[in-house]
Amino acid sequence: MFKKLLIFFIALAPIAAVAQNVKIAYLNAQEIFGAMPELAGIETQLSAKQEEISKNGQALVDEFNKKSEEFNKAPATSEAIQQDQQKQLAQIQERYQVYLQNSQQEIQQLQQKLLEPVNKKIADAIKAVGDENQFTFVFDVSTMQSPIVYVSPTATNITPTVKTKLGLQ
Numbered sequence: 001m002f003k004k005l006l007i008f009f010i011a012l013a014p015i016a017a018v019a020q021n022v023k024i025a026y027l028n029a030q031e032i033f034g035a036m037p038e039l040a041g042i043e044t045q046l047s048a049k050q051e052e053i054s055k056n057g058q059a060l061v062d063e064f065n066k067k068s069e070e071f072n073k074a075p076a077t078s079e080a081i082q083q084d085q086q087k088q089l090a091q092i093q094e095r096y097q098v099y100l101q102n103s104q105q106e107i108q109q110l111q112q113k114l115l116e117p118v119n120k121k122i123a124d125a126i127k128a129v130g131d132e133n134q135f136t137f138v139f140d141v142s143t144m145q146s147p148i149v150y151v152s153p154t155a156t157n158i159t160p161t162v163k164t165k166l167g168l169q
Contacts, residue, residue: 023134026155027126029126
């Protein structure tokens with residue numbers, strides 16, 4: 001019995017020693033992200049792309065409306081011609097739907113491409129602050145989905161330090 005107890009304490013000793021060296025910090029990544037100056041340029045580029053997509057989409061809508069008007073103004077024709085006209089209108093509608101889908105994917109890809117360097121810059125700054133201060137863990141408390149449900153008033157908030165590292169106010 002004594003031998004088992006001794007083995008238990010010997011096994012527990014390194015765990016207790018390691019646990020005392022753990023340094024934990026937290027930050028609000030959304031606050032940092034929202035303060036990044038690059039966001040204004042990214043929003044401008046995305047808005048310009050969205051405007052371009054809207055103009056091109058409107059051109060397809062105008063084409064559909066023009067064809068529809070032409071077909072309605074034309075004198076009564078054979079059923080075969082009417083079916084062909086309906087088919088043409090359906091093709092324009094299909095092209096419009098495909099265009100919208102492709103455009104949405106294009107916007108998402110552009111957004112991802114533009115935000116990737118910003119996200120990397122933030123991640124690098126967080127890592128640098130964590131390394132400099134020898135934190136074992138840094139938790140993000142910016143969303144309600146965060147696994148962190150409580151932060152002690154004595155915990156270290158590194159949000160200001162990371163913002164300073166990035167040159168933000």
